[in-house]
Amino acid sequence: MAEFVQASHMLRLDTRGKGFTEITADVSRWLQSIAGGEGLVTVFVCHTSASLTVQENADPNVRSDLMAALEKLAPEGDHYAHDEEGPDDMPSHIKAMLTDVSLSIPVMRGRMTLGTWQGVYLIEHRAAPHQRNVALSFIGRRA
Amino acid sequence: MAEFVQASHMLRLDTRGKGFTEITADVSRWLQSIAGGEGLVTVFVCHTSASLTVQENADPNVRSDLMAALEKLAPEGDHYAHDEEGPDDMPSHIKAMLTDVSLSIPVMRGRMTLGTWQGVYLIEHRAAPHQRNVALSFIGRRA
């Protein structure tokens, strides 16, 4: 199995507070740099108040509607026992639990099998900007 | 490592509008066809208004209750900024975000390690029938 490739990488991203940061191109570039051809790429966020999702990359209104939906599902309020880290902290953990901490995406012919309208996003749930670590892993065959 | 297997496949499925389509048998058949023995199978849906889940495969009422729960968590309404693709589109994106875009399931002795009552489902969130692509990936040892 001379062509087997296993590689990992830690991506460091700066967020600007609540919102979506597209990381599709970061993952694609890394895949190319390691010559990942056929296999599986995994994206993992190393935090509990930021998370991941694969969502529409066309109309930006989709992301603002998604964010509004998350606000409704996990509103700020004085009903949380964990309130030492600010009013936006506990809702962030809930939003992270409801979305994704890890995403595994098949790779064919050197490319993630994303649909036309799919982008990979880091979601920052905290109000303030943060530096976030996202671990990447590839296992499969060389391109 | 002569027995290493890496394989990918694109499944094409027709949905009949909102509802669950069980794909457990499709994934199992593909695993057998590639002689996947010990390793990891990943299922990835290439869309943002359909998604995946592993859920009870016995009482069909479970699926109708799950669908009703998703409707409540992401109701249709005129409060979405993204409304050009019909009233069921933005709720579909929210439901997809709350459920799964990718599932990774360990494989032992040629079979997914699903519990007795677990089935793998594609969830169509749009009202109209759609053709959906689901990418499969296996990495591991030959059966």
Place this chain on the structure above:
Amino acid sequence: MAEFVQASHMLRLDTRGKGFTEITADVSRWLQSIAGGEGLVTVFVCHTSASLTVQENADPNVRSDLMAALEKLAPEGDHYAHDEEGPDDMPSHIKAMLTDVSLSIPVMRGRMTLGTWQGVYLIEHRAAPHQRNVALSFIGRRA
């Protein structure tokens, strides 16, 4: 590829009814026992009324707030068609669908790439204690 490692293991856990059981150490110990060095570990829960999440391992109030949030998103009530297995059963399926059935975590230098405050948790959604199976899979290089 002499150093390739592929291994699987079934973890058996006893829960004490609704609540979080941390399994980070169980997964870490297993990784060490198989000399998993660089690659990907996957955790999969073989049930539809228990699930997984990666969440804060510091303040226990975070877990009670997360559990309260899940109760609100999937309350018990007489509005479910599936009610033969008790009032806590259908809400359990919904909570399982909203959280995770599988988690894939990159492994670097023999350790999961978890952030400082991240723990891997099994969430029991049923009121009564249960015995739960959690499948583990590793693919990658030897430590």
